[in-house]
Amino acid sequence: MFAIPSRSPVRNRAVALSLAVGLALTGCSVDEGSEAAGPVPSDKKLTVGFVNGNSIEFHTCLQRSMQARATKAGVTLLTANSAMDPAKELSNIDDMIVKDVDAIVVQTVNIDSLEGGISRANRAGIPIFLTSVASVDQSKILGAVVTDVQKVGRDLGAWLVEDSKGKSVEVGIVGGAPGAAADLMNDAFKKSLGDAAKVVFDQPALWQRAKAQDVADNMLQARPDISYVFVHNEDMAFGVLAAFKAAGRDDIKILTNGGSEAGVKAVSAGDFAVTVSNTPKSVGEMAIDNVVGLLRGAPGVQKIATVPDTVVTSENASEAPPYCS
Amino acid sequence: MTALTALKGQARLALPPGVSRHAGLLTVLLAIGTVTALKSDAFLTGSNLLNVSQQIAVVAVLAAGLTLLMTAGGIDFSLGAIAALAHGVVAQLIVAGFNEWTAVGLALALGAAIGLVNGLVVTLLKVVPFVATLATSTILGGAALLVIDGKSISIGEHLVSLGFGEVAGAVPALVVIAMVVCVAAGLVLRWTAFGRNAFAIGGNENAARLAGIPVVRTKLLLYTLGGLLAALGGVMLVARLGAASPGTGGLHLELTVVAAVVIGGTALHGGSGTLVGTVLGVVLLGVVANSLNLLQINAHYQDVALGTVLLIAAITNHLRGGSH
Numbered sequence: 280m281f282a283i284p285s286r287s288p289v290r291n292r293a294v295a296l297s298l299a300v301g302l303a304l305t306g307c308s309v310d311e312g313s314e315a316a317g318p319v320p321s322d323k324k325l326t327v328g329f330v331n332g333n334s335i336e337f338h339t340c341l342q343r344s345m346q347a348r349a350t351k352a353g354v355t356l357l358t359a360n361s362a363m364d365p366a367k368e369l370s371n372i373d374d375m376i377v378k379d380v381d382a383i384v385v386q387t388v389n390i391d392s393l394e395g396g397i398s399r400a401n402r403a404g405i406p407i408f409l410t411s412v413a414s415v416d417q418s419k420i421l422g423a424v425v426t427d428v429q430k431v432g433r434d435l436g437a438w439l440v441e442d443s444k445g446k447s448v449e450v451g452i453v454g455g456a457p458g459a460a461a462d463l464m465n466d467a468f469k470k471s472l473g474d475a476a477k478v479v480f481d482q483p484a485l486w487q488r489a490k491a492q493d494v495a496d497n498m499l500q501a502r503p504d505i506s507y508v509f510v511h512n513e514d515m516a517f518g519v520l521a522a523f524k525a526a527g528r529d530d531i532k533i534l535t536n537g538g539s540e541a542g543v544k545a546v547s548a549g550d551f552a553v554t555v556s557n558t559p560k561s562v563g564e565m566a567i568d569n570v571v572g573l574l575r576g577a578p579g580v581q582k583i584a585t586v587p588d589t590v591v592t593s594e595n596a597s598e599a600p601p602y603c604s
Numbered sequence: 605m606t607a608l609t610a611l612k613g614q615a616r617l618a619l620p621p622g623v624s625r626h627a628g629l630l631t632v633l634l635a636i637g638t639v640t641a642l643k644s645d646a647f648l649t650g651s652n653l654l655n656v657s658q659q660i661a662v663v664a665v666l667a668a669g670l671t672l673l674m675t676a677g678g679i680d681f682s683l684g685a686i687a688a689l690a691h692g693v694v695a696q697l698i699v700a701g702f703n704e705w706t707a708v709g710l711a712l713a714l715g716a717a718i719g720l721v722n723g724l725v726v727t728l729l730k731v732v733p734f735v736a737t738l739a740t741s742t743i744l745g746g747a748a749l750l751v752i753d754g755k756s757i758s759i760g761e762h763l764v765s766l767g768f769g770e771v772a773g774a775v776p777a778l779v780v781i782a783m784v785v786c787v788a789a790g791l792v793l794r795w796t797a798f799g800r801n802a803f804a805i806g807g808n809e810n811a812a813r814l815a816g817i818p819v820v821r822t823k824l825l826l827y828t829l830g831g832l833l834a835a836l837g838g839v840m841l842v843a844r845l846g847a848a849s850p851g852t853g854g855l856h857l858e859l860t861v862v863a864a865v866v867i868g869g870t871a872l873h874g875g876s877g878t879l880v881g882t883v884l885g886v887v888l889l890g891v892v893a894n895s896l897n898l899l900q901i902n903a904h905y906q907d908v909a910l911g912t913v914l915l916i917a918a919i920t921n922h923l924r925g926g927s928h
Contacts, residue, residue, distance in 0.1 A: 335850045339754030457903040482896070483903040487856070488756065488849040489841060493659045497897035500646040500655055514756055514849055521846045525768050541756065 318576030319381060326355040327570055328375030332388045333363050335486060336514055336539060337559050340603040341386060341410065344563030347604045352571055365392040372396040376403045382421055382570050386410045389458055408570050410562050412460050413583055422573050422582040424565045426557045428460050429467040434590050435534045436471030438553050439507055442532070443476055448506045451480035451498050453491050453519055455511040464536070468509055480505065484515050491518035499526050510535045513542035513554060520550055538591060539602045547596040557588035558602045626869060628920030629884045633891065636913065640895040647898055654776065658844070660890035661782035662687070662837045664883065666861045667868075668789040669833035671882045673826045674865060675793060676802035677809060677874025680722060680827065681737040683834040684858030685744035686715050690838025692751035695759050695848035704762045712835045718744065719831020723824040745854050756849040759842060767843030778840050785833065790879030802826065806874025864889050867917050881921070888917055 319325065329345055331338050342358060349356040357378060361368035368388050375383045376399065383400055387393045390412050397419050400407040406421035413423035439450065450472065455461040469478055480502045484491035491510065495518065498505065508531055510516035516535035523531055535542065538556025545551045565584055572580035591599045640647045666683050673680055690711040697707035718740070725736045769777040793799040801822045804812040813819045837857075842848050866872060867888065868881030892913050896906050 333851075334749050334754050336755045339850070454903065480897075480900065481903075482900065483906070485851075485856075487851045488847065489845050489852045492845060493893065494897055496655045496659065497652075497894055500649070500652040500894075501644060501898045501900075517756065517758075517847060518845060518849075521844070541758065 319574045321575055324353065324355065325382075325571060325574060326357065326378075326380045327567070328357045328359070328378065328380040328383045330368060330371040330375065330383060330385045331358060331360045332368070332386045333486070334360060336603075337512070337537070338386060340539075341559035341563045344560040344604040345384070345567050348564045348567040352567060354567065354571060356567075361388050363388050365389050368393070369396050369399075372400060372407075376400060376405055380405065382406045382408055382574055384408045384410060384566055384570060387412065390414055390460070391458075406574070408566065408573075410566050417583065422569055422580075422584070424562050424569060424584050424586060426562065426586050426588065428464040431536050431555045431557065431588060432464040432467030432469075433471045434555055434588075435509060435536070435553065436468045438590060438592075439476055439509075439534060440471070440473055442552070443507070445475050447475045447477065449479045449502060449504050450476050451502060451505040451508040452478060452482070453494050453498070453508060453510045453515060454481065454483045455486045455515070456483055461511055464511065476507070484518070486512060486515060488514050488518035491515035492522045495519040495522035496526070499523075499528065505531055507532050507534060507552075513537035513539050513545075513551075516542070516551060516554075517545070520545070537602070538589070538599055543591055543596050543599045543602075546591055546593055549593060552592070554591050555588050556591050556599050556602075557586050558600055560602055560604055561586050561600065563604070625878065626881050626884050626921060628923055629867065629869070629881065629888065629917055632913065632917045632920055633884065633888050636888070636891055636895060640891070640898060644895075644898040647895070652894070652898075654774070654779070656887075656890045656894045657779045657782075658776045659893070660886050661776075661778040662840050662844075663857070663860055663864060663889065664782040664886045665785050665833050665837045665840065666857070667864045667882045667886050668786050668879065669830040670861055670865050671868070671870050671877050671879055672789055672793055672799075672802060673830050674870045674872065675806050675874060675877035676823060676826055677806035678726065678823060678826060679733050679737065679862075679872070680719075680830045680834075681734065681858060681862075682718070682722060682741035682744055683830060683837075683861060684854045684856065685741040685748060686718055686831055686834035687838035687841060687857060688748035688853030689718075689744050689751065690715050690835035691842040691845075691852060692748050692757070692838075692848045694763075694839055694842045695757040696751055698759045698762050699757055704759075708763070708839050711839055712832055715835020715838070716828050716832040719828040719834070720824060722831065723827030726827065727820045727823050741855070741858070748854070749850060752848050752850065754850055756847050758847040760846070763839075763843040764846075766840070767846065778844060781836070781840065785836070786879055786883055793877070793879060798822065798825070803875060806871075806876070808875075860889060863914060867914060867921060869921050885917075888913070 331342050346356055357380060359371040359374060361371050365388050372383060383405055385407060397407050401419055408421045409423040411426055413425050454465060480498050482494050484494045508519060510519050510533060513535050516533050519533060532552035534553050535551055536555045538554060538558050542554050546554055569580055569584055646652050670680060670683060693714060694707045694711045697710060698704055722737055722740055725731050726733045766777055771777055771780045801817045804817055805819055805822060809819060838853060841852055864885035865882050868885030870877030892910055896909060901909055
């Protein structure tokens with residue numbers, strides 16, 4: 280019979296994690312060391328590697344829209360998923376280097392831990408392109424398509440100030456995971472609130488709908504007088520909505536970010552007060568277009584491009600851009 | 605009302621052996637409860653305790669199955685993934701037009717079948733359970749994403765009676781299910797031949813076999829039961845959330861369940877374990893998550909706080925367990 284010697288749960292957790300990572304790894308890395316050259320001639324077929332960061336709806340749609348755009352442009356797209364693990368992201372980048380792709384697109388797990396990956400790709404002479412965030416030394420990357428998360432935070436803050444008409448109100452925040460992008464958005468949101476609106480609750484829910492429901496339950500216990508809640512993405516906002524419905528609280532206005540089909544529908548139905556649409560569909564399409572343009576040296580392609588976003592309320596919900604391909 | 609208060613009451617009255625064995629864990633729980641209650645008026649309200657009990661219901665159901673299995677020396681790392689798969693399957697079946705309870709029945713059957721497969725791999729093919737279930741966990745985690753196509757699937761108003769229903773006007777249906785499962789598992793483990801067989805197998809499998817205990821049959825049943833309860837947990841997840849969503853269940857839930865069971869004093873190598881300990885472990889994890897939110901602990905410190913509490917709980921429980 281199998282018997283493991285008695286271990287602390289923490290150690291066991293480490294063993295489980297390292298085994299899981301180990302199972303997911305394939306092969307080891309070999310730097311090819313080919314030098315970055317000038318524009319790729321238009322008759323050579325491009326192969327682009329895409330390292331995705333997670334498998335929640337945003338990431339699924341991002342990958343799907345890139346795949347569709349790549350097929351249309353005659354580009355071969357290889358994909359890998361890092362499942363929120365920065366170490367796995369690094370090995371995924373290594374794998375793409377070994378496969379000698381023309382460029383690597385990364386939807387990073389954590390921009391702060393990506394530097395190693397960028398310098399590895401640079402050493403191998405393979406250009407690297409980022410989606411969503413680009414707060415790194417921009418001379419080291421081919422380019423990026425970014426969502427201006429600070430603008431999202433500011434827009435939502437401004438909407439709240441206008442909606443509350445300067446009354447003093449309590450505001451709750453159900454966040455994603457602590458990290459660069461979420462923190463930037465959150466700080467911009469808080470800063471734009473002014474003096475009247477006060478953030479009295481700010482806790483993470485790790486981008487999980489079920490966890491967001493628990494956190495919202497706890498928020499209602501701790502701060503029942505909240506009248507607005509900012510939820511970092513729509514999937515979590517639905518978890519928060521479920522918690523409010525169970526508690527019979529339809530008086531709290533939900534502000535969120537995404538622009539998914541279900542999210543826009545919830546805005547039309549009045550379940551969410553407002554959302555910001557910055558869709559993975561446009562991120563993915565712009566990413567493929569710009570990677571191809573920059574590799575081929577086409578004129579007029581912006582190195583760092585910003586995805587257009589729209590504040591969606593019940594008034595303009597019918598005109599919101601599509602989220603997924 | 606909640607398992608927490610019921611157990612506290614018992615501890616004050618008579619300290620039966622099942623509870624005194626976990627005095628260390630109870631102390632940590634009371635300490636955290638006291639600190640939180642002093643700093644937040646909301647903590648000790650009835651509605652918050654109901655709120656916590658509802659949040660831990662799913663973990664409790666999975667942990668009950670795992671306690672039985674680990675007592676017999678087994679382990680199942682795929683429970684979280686089975687729950688994720690089951691919650692996706694229920695949502696998709698409901699969207700496809702199946703009756704909601706038919707969908708639940710099919711998901712439970714699927715969970716039991718997966719548990720049986722785990723059991724067959726472990727008993728007949730003699731693969732080490734840690735490795736076998738880690739592998740199936742990886743497969744099932746992927747399958748769960750495939751089933752929902754990586755997107756959130758809403759089930760609308762279906763399963764509301766399960767997710768939001770209340771028994772006797774106050775206790776959430778999910779909590780009632782969790783209590784029934786835990787009490788039943790506790791009774792089975794303590795008072796039936798099947799439960800004693802599990803202890804014997806966990807203590808010394810060869811001796812158990814020579815003593816005429818049906819080792820293979822018992823283990824197959826335990827893995828099947830574990831899979832069934834994990835699927836039940838998945839059904840409860842989708843009912844409470846009103847949707848299937850990527851990232852629900854899976855490794856995160858699995859680690860919480862394993863942590864709860866081990867902190868509750870069940871030995872990783874088998875032969876020892878109680879449901880009382882497991883329930884205390886589950887309650888502790890739920891109370892800590894609740895306190896972190898109520899006390900507004902900074903996001904960056906939450907893991908540090910959680911890990912520290914787990915470590916202290918494990919140490920105190922071990923010390924107390926050793927002295928008895």
